[in-house]
Amino acid sequence: MTELGTAFDFDAESPILVMEALCKNYQLGSVQLRVLREIDLTINSGEYVAIMGPSGSGKSTLLNMIGCLDRPSSGEYLLGGQSVADLDDDELSMIRGARIGFVFQSFNLIAQLNVVENIEIPMYYQGWSERDSEERARELATMVGLGDRVDHRPSELSGGQQQRVALARALSNDPLIILADEPTGNLDSQSGADILEILDRLHGEGKTLIVVTHDENIATCAERVIRLFDGRIAQEEFNKER
Amino acid sequence: MVFFRLKRTVKLGVKSLWMHRLRSTLTALGIIFGVSSVIAMLAIGEGASRDAQEKIAQLGSKNIIIKTAEPPEDQSAVGQQQTLREYGLTYADAERFQNGIPDVQVIVPNRRISQQALYRNHRVAIEVIGTVPWYPEISNTRVKFGRFLGSTDMHYKQGVCVVDERVVKELFAFDDPLGQDVKIASDYYRVVGVAAEAIQAKGGENLEAKDATGAEKAAGANVGGIYVPLTTVKERFGEMSLQITAGSGGTLERIELQEIIVQVRSINMVLGTRRSIETLLSRFHKKNDYEIVVPLELMRQARDFQRIFTIVLGSIAAISLLVGGIGIMNIMMATVSERTREIGIRRALGAKKRDIIFQFLSETLLLTLSGGVLGIALGSAVPLLVTHFGQMRTVITTSSLLLAFGISAAVGITFGLYPAYRAANMDPIESLRHE
Numbered sequence: 001m002t003e004l005g006t007a008f009d010f011d012a013e014s015p016i017l018v019m020e021a022l023c024k025n026y027q028l029g030s031v032q033l034r035v036l037r038e039i040d041l042t043i044n045s046g047e048y049v050a051i052m053g054p055s056g057s058g059k060s061t062l063l064n065m066i067g068c069l070d071r072p073s074s075g076e077y078l079l080g081g082q083s084v085a086d087l088d089d090d091e092l093s094m095i096r097g098a099r100i101g102f103v104f105q106s107f108n109l110i111a112q113l114n115v116v117e118n119i120e121i122p123m124y125y126q127g128w129s130e131r132d133s134e135e136r137a138r139e140l141a142t143m144v145g146l147g148d149r150v151d152h153r154p155s156e157l158s159g160g161q162q163q164r165v166a167l168a169r170a171l172s173n174d175p176l177i178i179l180a181d182e183p184t185g186n187l188d189s190q191s192g193a194d195i196l197e198i199l200d201r202l203h204g205e206g207k208t209l210i211v212v213t214h215d216e217n218i219a220t221c222a223e224r225v226i227r228l229f230d231g232r233i234a235q236e237e238f239n240k241e242r
Numbered sequence: 243m244v245f246f247r248l249k250r251t252v253k254l255g256v257k258s259l260w261m262h263r264l265r266s267t268l269t270a271l272g273i274i275f276g277v278s279s280v281i282a283m284l285a286i287g288e289g290a291s292r293d294a295q296e297k298i299a300q301l302g303s304k305n306i307i308i309k310t311a312e313p314p315e316d317q318s319a320v321g322q323q324q325t326l327r328e329y330g331l332t333y334a335d336a337e338r339f340q341n342g343i344p345d346v347q348v349i350v351p352n353r354r355i356s357q358q359a360l361y362r363n364h365r366v367a368i369e370v371i372g373t374v375p376w377y378p379e380i381s382n383t384r385v386k387f388g389r390f391l392g393s394t395d396m397h398y399k400q401g402v403c404v405v406d407e408r409v410v411k412e413l414f415a416f417d418d419p420l421g422q423d424v425k426i427a428s429d430y431y432r433v434v435g436v437a438a439e440a441i442q443a444k445g446g447e448n449l450e451a452k453d454a455t456g457a458e459k460a461a462g463a464n465v466g467g468i469y470v471p472l473t474t475v476k477e478r479f480g481e482m483s484l485q486i487t488a489g490s491g492g493t494l495e496r497i498e499l500q501e502i503i504v505q506v507r508s509i510n511m512v513l514g515t516r517r518s519i520e521t522l523l524s525r526f527h528k529k530n531d532y533e534i535v536v537p538l539e540l541m542r543q544a545r546d547f548q549r550i551f552t553i554v555l556g557s558i559a560a561i562s563l564l565v566g567g568i569g570i571m572n573i574m575m576a577t578v579s580e581r582t583r584e585i586g587i588r589r590a591l592g593a594k595k596r597d598i599i600f601q602f603l604s605e606t607l608l609l610t611l612s613g614g615v616l617g618i619a620l621g622s623a624v625p626l627l628v629t630h631f632g633q634m635r636t637v638i639t640t641s642s643l644l645l646a647f648g649i650s651a652a653v654g655i656t657f658g659l660y661p662a663y664r665a666a667n668m669d670p671i672e673s674l675r676h677e
Contacts, residue, residue, distance in 0.1 A: 069590060069671050090594045097592015108587045108674070112261045113254075125592035130250060169591070 014081065016176055016208055017043040022075030024061050035061045037231040048203045050219045051212045053228035063212045067179050068096045080176050097125045101170030105182035107162040109154040115141055115165050116150045122173045140168035144198060160191025167198055180211045196221055255605040269573045270613035272566025277617025277646045278624060279562050283555035284642040285625035289635035291548040298544060300382045301537035306504045306516050310497055313529035329531035330497040339504055343518045345511040346504055350380050353475050354500040359413060359468060360425040366412045367465045370426060372475030380505050388420050388435030391471050399473045403431040407439050409466035429478055431470060512538045567653040574606050574661035585665050586673025595666040602665050606658025614650030618643055
């Protein structure tokens with residue numbers, strides 16, 4: 001186990017995520033596309049942040065940056081006090097597995113695995129023992145209300161249930177950040193509400209949540225809404241009632 | 243931890259393959275047939291080789307067999323209705339071998355005459371083999387019941403004989419042959435022993451392209467043998483034999499001995515002695531009326547022949563394995579592009595490149611190794627069927643099983659690496675977007 005996987009002792013008071021002058025450019029032929037321009041962003045532990053913005057505003061790219069799926073062209077990115085900008089592929093994989101819990105719009109469960117096995121995936125790559133990871137996966141399944149369906153395949157579950165499995169999977173490694181990309185985008189309103197309720201609950205338990213969405217309903221749930229436009233942070237607002 | 247990881251990867255692989263049962267089975271078929279053809283072909287090749295080797299070994303690796311051969315037709319004899327042809331090995335030759343060549347340990351002169359044997363009212367074609375008491379040791383002929391000819395039989399020119407198993411089967415049916423009297427030509431011979439079937443030292447067949455010897459021609463293709471003391475044969479049959487040639491009457495032939503088996507003291511003297519015999523014979527035989535068969539040389543030829551045979555069979559089988567391997571690679575490439583999204587998900591959830599490589603490689607290996615195991619089962623069954631229905635000897639060696647298994651593993655790794663590498667190097671962001 002590397003020092004990444006296990007405990008890392010960073011000051012709980014210090015911000016969990018820091019971006020400084022972060023830029024991302026794509027080279028399209030001779031044209032340079034500047035997708036993210038000088039993003040400065042600080043997120044503290046336990047915050048519930050919604051990132052909003054129209055298509056093409058750089059939302060997805062920022063999400064990939066935060067999720068360590070991509071590297072910035074310039075600028076600094078500290079996740080849990082550690083600089084991520086110049087890690088190699090294996091180290092990025094480690095960080096994703098240990099510190100980020102992904103929730104996707106289209107659930108992204110693996111079809112040939114059942115509920116428990118899907119929840120186990122991040123723990124598997126972190127080297128958990130089979131017994132420990134299965135026990136934890138069952139607990140998490142129960143927590144999201146699917147304790148009686150642990151042997152079901154994704155195809156045997158409704159969309160809302162699948163997204164709950166995905167949430168359980170995102171929680172399995174006890175990540176620093178739960179990163180959700182349009183988590184209710186493919187769901188009917190009732191299932192969407194269920195998911196939002198679970199997110200709320202997690203926030204109540206002190207988890208750090210970052211949700212990328214263009215659903216204003218989600219935005220009202222979050223403590224803080226960051227609006228992107230043309231690759232810049234155009235507006236930042238705090239919901240006082242939260 | 244590596245072990246547990248391996249176990250779970252294998253479990254995962256089984257699950258993925260199980261999801262596409264038909265596809266996995268069809269893919270594995272290529273390996274199954276490849277591996278089974280390797281095993282079956284090697285088994286058939288090995289069986290044929292051992293058969294040949296054993297037959298030759300039975301002729302004796304320390305032996306040199308000199309046989310009478312019909313010489314090319316004399317010009318003077320052409321057109322004559324009936325002639326006396328005199329050729330072949332003589333008692334003098336035997337004596338010269340015994341006394342004139344240093345490394346000779348023992349010699350066995352044989353007279354072979356094609357005849358019919360009568361017992362009760364059964365009559366079968368047989369070959370009378372006039373020989374000496376020490377024939378069995380030299381020729382590896384086993385005496386199964388009773389005894390072989392003895393020196394007393396020789397000395398008193400007794401009317402006794404030893405029949406081989408084929409004669410027993412054809413002539414005596416259910417009677418015990420020992421002590422019975424068999425009539426050959428105009429005389430009776432008492433059976434004193436039963437010997438295992440004799441192996442003919444044929445220079446021809448598939449090993450050496452030479453004419454069959456006179457003795458064999460006279461004896462016909464395949465008949466049982468009856469061993470009689472050489473002295474008795476000499477006395478009762480004389481040295482003449484009448485060859486009836488088609489249409490124009492016959493030819494009277496005078497042949498003293500059909501065969502002389504020379505045994506040398508040790509194997510490394512065989513080739514030298516062969517040369518001495520050749521020199522000696524060429525001095526006394528003006529006509530080319532003899533032929534020398536050296537089992538040791540035949541054995542070497544058989545071994546060379548076998549090697550070529552194995553290479554050819556092996557190459558055919560290897561090509562089928564190669565085709566199977568390409569089939570596997572093809573399917574794995576399709577699988578990888580089909581599961582692009584899964585790869586993206588796994589990468590996002592913390593899988594390193596090598597985890598992805600390991601996953602796909604283990605799937606390919608599972609396919610090829612299970613194909614290999616099934617192929618070994620099928621490949622072991624085929625030779626049994628060949629032996630049962632084709633009356634061919636087959637030998638499945640452990641090394642061929644290991645080879646087949648090793649090849650299937652190698653095919654799995656070779657053809658699995660590239661698809662796995664492709665999978666691992668996909669961009670996780672792109673893969674996640676893949677529909």
